[in-house]
Amino acid sequence: xxxxWFNLMPWPYLPDDFREKNRSVWVDIDxxxxxxxxxxxxxxxxxxxxxYADTLGFDGVGVNEHxxxxxxxxxSPNIIAxxxxxxxxxxxxxVLGNSIALYNPPVRVAEEFAMLDCISGGRLVAxxxxxxxxxxxxxxxxxPSLTREKYQEAHDLIIKAWTTRDPFAWNGRYNKLxxxxxxxxxxxxxxxxxxxxxxGSVETYDFCIDNTYSYSYLSFSxxxxxKALMQGYxxxxxxxxxxxxxxxxxxxxxxxxxxxxxxxxxxxxxxxVSYFYNRCLHVYPGFADAPGYRTIKTIQSGAxxxxxxPKGGGYTELTWKDLVxxxxxxxxxxxxxxxxxxxxxxxxxxxxxxxxxxxxxxxADKCMYSTRLFAEKVMPKLRNMxxxxxDDDRFWAKPLENRVTSGSLPGEFPTSASLAKTYA
Amino acid sequence: xxxxxxxxxxxxxxxxxxxxxxxxxxxxxxxxxxxxxPFLAALAANHHVYAPLIPGYxxxxxxxxxxxxxxxxxxxxxxxxxxxxxxxxxxxHSMGGMIAAEMAAVAPNDVSRLALICPAGLxxxxxxIADIFSLLPFEMPQILFHDAVAGAAMMTAGRNVxxxxxxxxxxxxxxxxxxxxxxxxxxxxxxxxxxxxxxVKAKTVIVWGDSDRLVPPFYAHGFKKGIAGSELVSIPExxxxxxxxxxxxxxxxxxxxx
Numbered sequence: 099x100x101x102x103w104f105n106l107m108p109w110p111y112l113p114d115d116f117r118e119k120n121r122s123v124w125v126d127i128d129x130x131x132x133x134x135x136x137x138x139x140x141x142x143x144x145x146x147x148x149x150y151a152d153t154l155g156f157d158g159v160g161v162n163e164h165x166x167x168x169x170x171x172x173x174s175p176n177i178i179a180x181x182x183x184x185x186x187x188x189x190x191x192x193v194l195g196n197s198i199a200l201y202n203p204p205v206r207v208a209e210e211f212a213m214l215d216c217i218s219g220g221r222l223v224a225x226x227x228x229x230x231x232x233x234x235x236x237x238x239x240x241x242p243s244l245t246r247e248k249y250q251e252a253h254d255l256i257i258k259a260w261t262t263r264d265p266f267a268w269n270g271r272y273n274k275l276x277x278x279x280x281x282x283x284x285x286x287x288x289x290x291x292x293x294x295x296x297x298g299s300v301e302t303y304d305f306c307i308d309n310t311y312s313y314s315y316l317s318f319s320x321x322x323x324x325k326a327l328m329q330g331y332x333x334x335x336x337x338x339x340x341x342x343x344x345x346x347x348x349x350x351x352x353x354x355x356x357x358x359x360x361x362x363x364x365x366x367x368x369x370x371v372s373y374f375y376n377r378c379l380h381v382y383p384g385f386a387d388a389p390g391y392r393t394i395k396t397i398q399s400g401a402x403x404x405x406x407x408p409k410g411g412g413y414t415e416l417t418w419k420d421l422v423x424x425x426x427x428x429x430x431x432x433x434x435x436x437x438x439x440x441x442x443x444x445x446x447x448x449x450x451x452x453x454x455x456x457x458x459x460x461x462a463d464k465c466m467y468s469t470r471l472f473a474e475k476v477m478p479k480l481r482n483m484x485x486x487x488x489d490d491d492r493f494w495a496k497p498l499e500n501r502v503t504s505g506s507l508p509g510e511f512p513t514s515a516s517l518a519k520t521y522a
Numbered sequence: 523x524x525x526x527x528x529x530x531x532x533x534x535x536x537x538x539x540x541x542x543x544x545x546x547x548x549x550x551x552x553x554x555x556x557x558x559x560p561f562l563a564a565l566a567a568n569h570h571v572y573a574p575l576i577p578g579y580x581x582x583x584x585x586x587x588x589x590x591x592x593x594x595x596x597x598x599x600x601x602x603x604x605x606x607x608x609x610x611x612x613x614x615h616s617m618g619g620m621i622a623a624e625m626a627a628v629a630p631n632d633v634s635r636l637a638l639i640c641p642a643g644l645x646x647x648x649x650x651i652a653d654i655f656s657l658l659p660f661e662m663p664q665i666l667f668h669d670a671v672a673g674a675a676m677m678t679a680g681r682n683v684x685x686x687x688x689x690x691x692x693x694x695x696x697x698x699x700x701x702x703x704x705x706x707x708x709x710x711x712x713x714x715x716x717x718x719x720x721x722v723k724a725k726t727v728i729v730w731g732d733s734d735r736l737v738p739p740f741y742a743h744g745f746k747k748g749i750a751g752s753e754l755v756s757i758p759e760x761x762x763x764x765x766x767x768x769x770x771x772x773x774x775x776x777x778x779x780x
Contacts (some may be wrong), residue, residue: 099735125656156751235655235708235709236656236709239708239709239710241703241704241705241709242655243697243701243702243704243710244589244705247586293606307612382656383534383658384559384656384657384658384661385656387693388656388704388708389696389697389700389701389704390697390701390702390704390708391697391701393696393697394694394695394698394763397690397693397694397697398694410549
């Protein structure tokens with residue numbers, strides 16, 4: 099199993115009447131609600147929490163990309179990842195990911211990911227999302243019905259840039275480059291492992307199967323609702339004659355909250371869960387899916403936007419009990435969480451878990467408490483869920499054996515005498 | 523009106539045909555056009571009307587290779603060629619007006635009569651055009667009609683919004699139609715027309731509803747200024763859907779082209 103500690107980096111100071119006074123947390127959110135001076139502490143606390151997860155033995159620390167979004171203050175995940183590459187020691191740096199259709203030219207992603215891989219000693223896991231419609235179309239102005247074509251070209255260009263050792267010309271529809279020759283290039287060969295976030299389209303299933311990429315379903319509605327979609331993926335894996343059904347071909351994002359008891363979990367975390375589902379997910383429906391962003395096939399399959407609120411009043415109507423019972427969140431004592439995580443892992447057949455362990459406006463102490471309980475009392479019991487695939491390293495980072503991190507300068511200040519001796 | 527098909531380089535194109543009189547090609551807006559459209563019927567009273575559907579509209583095939591403004595412009599010329607028409611009266615509403623204006627600008631000697639009905643295609647930061655792509659269905663009538671209540675009734679007529687399949691059909695149509703329209707309208711319906719308008723030689727009439735809340739009447743002046751000798755017809759108590767709210771007045775304005 100691979101457990102990645104993930105932080106969406108929500109802005110924790112959305113007011114109580116946010117829903118009533120604002121139409122959307124995303125795209126046209128009121129900028130006055132962001133306080134740059136307060137963000138100084140928020141950013142540093144969030145990065146500290148990611149670094150803390152590394153010390154507890156999580157396999158990865160995860161960051162993602164959103165724009166003009168009240169629950170994600172990370173328009174550039176690579177900036178956070180660069181900090182983590184320096185300050186963490188063992189965890190994979192899971193950038194999930196860069197919306198590659200938005201980078202012009204996309205070789206920028208090939209370069210920045212290469213830098214992250216080099217700085218971290220080969221710890222990068224590279225995610226290539228199409229990006230949500232909110233980010234890609236409404237914030238970044240990409241034409242909805244051409245976004246996928248542009249994405250595909252960006253992907254092909256990045257992979258070729260990573261794997262070609264001589265300068266080449268790229269005459270694409272969206273990118274015309276006479277001299278592609280990235281410098282630096284990644285440590286991991288032939289390139290860092292690739293994760294593809296998907297929302298149920300057959301095209302994305304096939305893209306992952308054909309390229310040996312891990313299909314990552316990033317949802318906020320939990321594992322019970324993900325069953326049909328993930329089954330669709332596994333059916334497709336079989337249909338396409340993939341050599342195996344390794345659980346590492348898939349990943350899933352799940353909100354997880356651990357306390358000593360189920361009651362304590364509710365007492366400690368329910369206000370933060372409520373903050374997330376009611377304020378952070380308050381997205382204006384007009385921004386959820388620009389016409390043309392989804393393929394006709396996907397719409398016909400009934401896979402609607404993951405941002406569409408549940409039927410019957412949306413999340414406002416859901417109590418803590420509802421959220422737990424319906425699996426939106428997995429919360430409770432270590433034993434409760436272990437059982438439900440087992441259900442999730444077996445039920446979806448997923449080897450990569452993106453653990454959403456910071457929720458809404460959760461303060462650092464509660465987040466540390468929950469994270470540590472998970473790392474010490476839950477994670478070890480879930481380690482060997484898939485013994486048959488214990489050696490499957492195709493979908494995870496392969497770091498250098500000997501790595502350095504920050505603090506690699508000589509311990510003693512060099513003097514004239516010491517330098518003379520060293521360089522005699 | 524009769525629904526027919528004509529082959530073009532990109533895809534087979536569906537078009538409505540009907541009426542007698544001088545040839546007239548009508549290019550629909552982002553909302554599309556149907557056989558029952560009262561505006562088509564009114565035009566057909568005195569014209570031989572051809573109303574081609576943009577690929578992806580109605581039941582027509584999508585065209586992945588039509589991506590940008592030049593593709594739309596040349597494709598629509600291909601349609602006219604395939605229909606065997608020479609110098610028809612060219613009429614366009616909204617997005618169709620934008621395409622018609624582009625066609626007249628790239629081939630000024632092939633269009634002698636042009637009617638632009640609240641066309642898209644220009645942009646001024648002080649007069650932003652509403653983002654139709656993020657509007658919810660219930661917000662549309664307010665933006666599209668002078669009389670929003672009557673407009674809402676018109677938009678939902680004959681549709682069973684309670685039907686469980688309605689939403690999926692609606693989403694599929696939106697994806698096909700507005701997905702295609704987005705290639706020239708998203709995120710801002712401007713693709714450089716302002717720099718090409720000077721090329722238009724056609725006798726041009728510009729028609730605008732006074733209470734157009736989608737493409738404000740402000741833009742009428744940009745088109746009038748851009749096209750030498752053009753005439754502006756402003757229609758009171760009409761919104762962006764002036765073609766259905768004040769059908770006779772629009773037909774009368776087009777009639778001035780001779």
